[in-house]
Amino acid sequence: MAKPIILAVDDEPHVLNAVARDLQERYRGDYRIVKALSGQEALEAVQEFKRRGNAVALFVVDQRMPGMSGVELLTEAITFYPDAKRVLLTAYADTNAAIASINEVALDYYLMKPWDPPEEQLYPVLDDLLDGWAADVPVPYDGIRVAGTLWSPRSHAVKEFLARGQIPYQWLDIEKDDEARALVEASTGDRSVVPVLFFPDGTLLEDPDLHVLADKVGLRTPALKPFYDLIVIGAGPAGLAAAVYGASEGLRTVVVEREVPGGQAGTSARIENYLGFPQGIGGADLARRAATQARRLGAELLVAQEVTGVRLEGPYRIVTLDDGSELRCHALLIATGVTLRTLDVPGLEPLLGASVYYGAATSEASNYRDRDVLVVGGANSAGQGALFLSRFARSVTILVRKHSLRHSMSQYLIDQIERTPNIAVRPSTEISAVTGDARLETVTLVDRGAGESTTMPADAIFIFVGAVARSDLVADLVELDAAGFVLTGQDLIAGGRRPRGWHLQRDPLLMESSVPGIFAAGDVRHDVVRRVASAVGQGSVAVSAVHRYLETV
Ligand SMILES: Cc1cc2nc3c(=O)[nH]c(=O)nc-3n(C[C@H](O)[C@H](O)[C@H](O)COP(=O)(O)OP(=O)(O)OC[C@H]3O[C@@H](n4cnc5c(N)ncnc54)[C@H](O)[C@@H]3O)c2cc1C
Numbered sequence: 001m002a003k004p005i006i007l008a009v010d011d012e013p014h015v016l017n018a019v020a021r022d023l024q025e026r027y028r029g030d031y032r033i034v035k036a037l038s039g040q041e042a043l044e045a046v047q048e049f050k051r052r053g054n055a056v057a058l059f060v061v062d063q064r065m066p067g068m069s070g071v072e073l074l075t076e077a078i079t080f081y082p083d084a085k086r087v088l089l090t091a092y093a094d095t096n097a098a099i100a101s102i103n104e105v106a107l108d109y110y111l112m113k114p115w116d117p118p119e120e121q122l123y124p125v126l127d128d129l130l131d132g133w134a135a136d137v138p139v140p141y142d143g144i145r146v147a148g149t150l151w152s153p154r155s156h157a158v159k160e161f162l163a164r165g166q167i168p169y170q171w172l173d174i175e176k177d178d179e180a181r182a183l184v185e186a187s188t189g190d191r192s193v194v195p196v197l198f199f200p201d202g203t204l205l206e207d208p209d210l211h212v213l214a215d216k217v218g219l220r221t222p223a224l225k226p227f228y229d230l231i232v233i234g235a236g237p238a239g240l241a242a243a244v245y246g247a248s249e250g251l252r253t254v255v256v257e258r259e260v261p262g263g264q265a266g267t268s269a270r271i272e273n274y275l276g277f278p279q280g281i282g283g284a285d286l287a288r289r290a291a292t293q294a295r296r297l298g299a300e301l302l303v304a305q306e307v308t309g310v311r312l313e314g315p316y317r318i319v320t321l322d323d324g325s326e327l328r329c330h331a332l333l334i335a336t337g338v339t340l341r342t343l344d345v346p347g348l349e350p351l352l353g354a355s356v357y358y359g360a361a362t363s364e365a366s367n368y369r370d371r372d373v374l375v376v377g378g379a380n381s382a383g384q385g386a387l388f389l390s391r392f393a394r395s396v397t398i399l400v401r402k403h404s405l406r407h408s409m410s411q412y413l414i415d416q417i418e419r420t421p422n423i424a425v426r427p428s429t430e431i432s433a434v435t436g437d438a439r440l441e442t443v444t445l446v447d448r449g450a451g452e453s454t455t456m457p458a459d460a461i462f463i464f465v466g467a468v469a470r471s472d473l474v475a476d477l478v479e480l481d482a483a484g485f486v487l488t489g490q491d492l493i494a495g496g497r498r499p500r501g502w503h504l505q506r507d508p509l510l511m512e513s514s515v516p517g518i519f520a521a522g523d524v525r526h527d528v529v530r531r532v533a534s535a536v537g538q539g540s541v542a543v544s545a546v547h548r549y550l551e552t553v
Helices: 013-027 039-052 070-080 092-104 123-136 153-164 178-188 210-216 237-248 283-296 361-368 380-390 411-418 532-550
Strands: 005-009 032-036 056-062 085-090 109-112 144-148 169-173 196-198 204-206 227-233 253-256 300-302 307-313 316-321 326-334 338-340 356-358 372-376 395-399 423-426 429-435 442-447 453-457 460-463 467-469 518-520
Touching: 005 013, 005 039, 005 070, 013 032, 013 056, 013 123, 032 039, 039 056, 039 070, 056 070, 056 123, 070 085, 070 092, 085 092, 085 123, 092 109, 109 123, 123 283, 144 153, 144 178, 153 169, 153 210, 153 283, 153 361, 169 178, 178 196, 178 204, 204 210, 227 237, 227 316, 227 532, 237 253, 237 283, 237 532, 253 326, 283 300, 326 532, 361 380, 361 460, 372 380, 380 395, 380 411, 380 423, 395 429, 518 532
Parallel strands: 005 032, 005 056, 056 085, 085 109, 144 169, 227 253, 227 326, 253 300, 326 518, 356 460, 372 395, 372 460, 395 423
Antiparallel strands: 144 196, 196 204, 307 316, 316 326, 338 467, 429 442, 442 453
16 A cells, blocks of 8 residues: 655755654655645645545645745645644744644644644654544455445444544445445445455454454454552543553553444544644544553553452452453552433334434544434533534534533533534423434424424434443442442542441541442542543542552551
8 A cells, every 4th residue: 555645845845854853764664755845736735635545644834935824835735634633833933823823724733833843842842743644444355344324323333342442443334335245245245234344364254242343353352460559440541541551650550441442532523622622632532642651651441341340358458350261459440431311202212323322423423424413411521522423424513401501511612502503492492203224314402391292304313411430340339329330439428428338547548438448430439520631630639549458458
């Protein structure tokens, strides 16, 4: 396969040569470096790349060029390559233009000239961007291909799993692609078995169990140690933060995740309120960075492995995995988060994964290009989902039970929604019924104020309606609040009395549950702010309590 392209553009030949030299030095093994001396020349090159079917990974573009500025060039170029990363080369005087273009052209970075030494000023930034690009862009032909139909829940589950596991794949819709349909029929003799996954080694899997798939793509690996200082259950933001802090502070740390790293945050289209990312960050990108960081610092991550039981044996906390194996530790952190609440509407259940989705806006959005979709929910996750869908769908209608979004959604999202012409908000509205055979056809909406019903056609429903604690695993072991969230620290001291069965001469530590050595962090904890930053903060702080506990065992 042809190497993806990095396009460098600058009107000053000596600067252009210097950029190209630095790019060649580091990236020539994996990328083709192409130079252009003007915006116009660059644009012609971009059109030629598109015709030839080349991939462009990165634009490195000077802002100050006669005829066409860097931002003007990027505005045009990204219509051909919307996934390419964008870096603007600026002089000090151009800083304002660069900051403005973060929004205008979704600039990924601006670099002040000169950038010497490149090892410090250039490569770390570009490495990060190119890693992100490579992780997001599906590999054509010589990677994994998933053949299925848009309306098959199993195809949806497999795509979601691979996407969240950062496993690149090519999607083949056998209803639209004759070649793909022929490939499935020739390989399985039956076009109704979907999805069918084709691997580069020539093997295939028909409608695989996700554990089998995880084994096949190398996601499932066994634990390396017989004993850990800290076992973390759940690799959402809380669990990943605990892994980073635990491992970096010398604890033998393992994280067990039933799916792939990222948790709810990993399904978010764009997290805009997490500190340090001025242009926001995709949830999957954040998850990938955090998992890489945790591994680099020495934590083990066991993915696609579910913890099915927790028990105590004296000072040891023992977890059982879904394959029956056991891991032992001194300190256990429950970071299992929450699961999405389901919507009880007649006709909905059979359409799940086939035009009706819980969350999942990011993986399915592009399938609803020019269609009419509904988003149910009034919180931030619904707002983000709607904004992401609006980039593809003809219309997005947000259905909210309350009479306004203001009670439940951040103002920055409300502002963006108001500025987006193809999003409409229907307050005081609920779905009372849906119809559809294999895929959604109509929805019946009820206006809660007037009590009137209307039935209308719709192509898909994306549901974001709140969350339930994932604490079943430890429900018989630790104290929970009435809604099932784990009580920790001072929340366990009712009327000045320590929890029942507590035999130590100290109060439970911060984030320690009613069982010494079992801690909880993130959304699964009682009465917390359910945000990425909050989960990350709790995961990292929990580790300091773990240290204090470990001093006593
Ligand atoms: C669509 C969406 C968008 C959001 N957008 C934002 C945003 O923009 N900004 C913001 O601040 N917050 C946002 N949030 C909220 C934020 O994502 C959560 O508060 C945060 O992810 C909570 O982190 P956590 O680690 O506590 O739990 P989770 O993220 O829920 O992670 C828990 C993990 O534990 C795993 N797990 C559960 N049980 C087991 C088991 N038995 N064995 C092994 N693994 C298990 C789960 O698979 C999961 O990966 C959003 C949430 C959603 C759903």
